[in-house]
Amino acid sequence: ETGVTQTPRHLVMGMTNKKSLKCEQHLGHNAMYWYKQSAKKPLELMFVYNFKEQTENNSVPSRFSPECPNSSHLFLHLHTLQPEDSALYLCASSQEGQGAAQPQHFGDGTRLSIL
Amino acid sequence: GQNIDQPTEMTATEGAIVQINCTYQTSGFNGLFWYQQHAGEAPTFLSYNVLDGLEEKGRFSSFLSRSKGYSYLLLKELQMKDSASYLCAVLDSNYQLIWGAGTKLIIKP
Numbered sequence: 221e222t223g224v225t226q227t228p229r230h231l232v233m234g235m236t237n238k239k240s241l242k243c244e245q246h247l248g249h250n251a252m253y254w255y256k257q258s259a260k261k262p263l264e265l266m267f268v269y270n271f272k273e274q275t276e277n278n279s280v281p282s283r284f285s286p287e288c289p290n291s292s293h294l295f296l297h298l299h300t301l302q303p304e305d306s307a308l309y310l311c312a313s314s315q316e317g318q319g320a321a322q323p324q325h326f327g328d329g330t331r332l333s334i335l
Numbered sequence: 336g337q338n339i340d341q342p343t344e345m346t347a348t349e350g351a352i353v354q355i356n357c358t359y360q361t362s363g364f365n366g367l368f369w370y371q372q373h374a375g376e377a378p379t380f381l382s383y384n385v386l387d388g389l390e391e392k393g394r395f396s397s398f399l400s401r402s403k404g405y406s407y408l409l410l411k412e413l414q415m416k417d418s419a420s421y422l423c424a425v426l427d428s429n430y431q432l433i434w435g436a437g438t439k440l441i442i443k444p
């Protein structure tokens with residue numbers, strides 16, 4: 221079982237669809253993150269959860285809605301996305317949340333394409 | 336604003352040595368990370384530097400100069416499997432991670 225698992229690996233959806241991305245970590249970490257990765261651009265932090273509480277929302281449009289039911293699971297609900305939202309969405313976890321200098325462990329990401 | 340600069344792409348030969356540079360301008364500094372990301376895969380942690388100097392870990396070494404806002408990742412005895420993107424990220428004074436756009440390293444036989 222890999223440390224951080226993301227499903228699905230690939231997703232193609234229309235602009236009016238509703239879908240969800242799932243992330244699960246098996247490392248016993250307390251913090252989880254959603255990032256957006258676009259080609260040749262730096263990773264963009266979207267949301268941070270620390271002990272299931274959302275501690276960061278970096279001005280992300282409301283068409284992205286995160287959910288963290290427990291410290292091992294993180295979801296990203298998608299609704300009415302735009303073509304510019306096509307990207308690789310990465311989930312990560314760390315032992316503690318922001319405020320600690322610890323490496324983050326990433327999943328392989330979901331490649332999202334908006335038609 | 337906060338900024339991380341690293342070359343977009345580099346090419347090196349199998350068996351050789353390559354140095355990937357990263358310069359940063361951030362609000363404070365609480366350490367610098369290097370990650371490796373193979374195409375279609377997760378970024379994986381390589382190194383963390385918070386004090387000046389060179390940290391060696393097998394074929395990979397990472398150097399930091401805080402006064403110059405500069406780091407490099409040194410890869411020795413290059414192997415084909417080292418073809419990947421290398422991401423530099425700095426932890427600022429608020430412990431926010433500021434990411435560079437990554438350096439794509441191409442290894443040729």
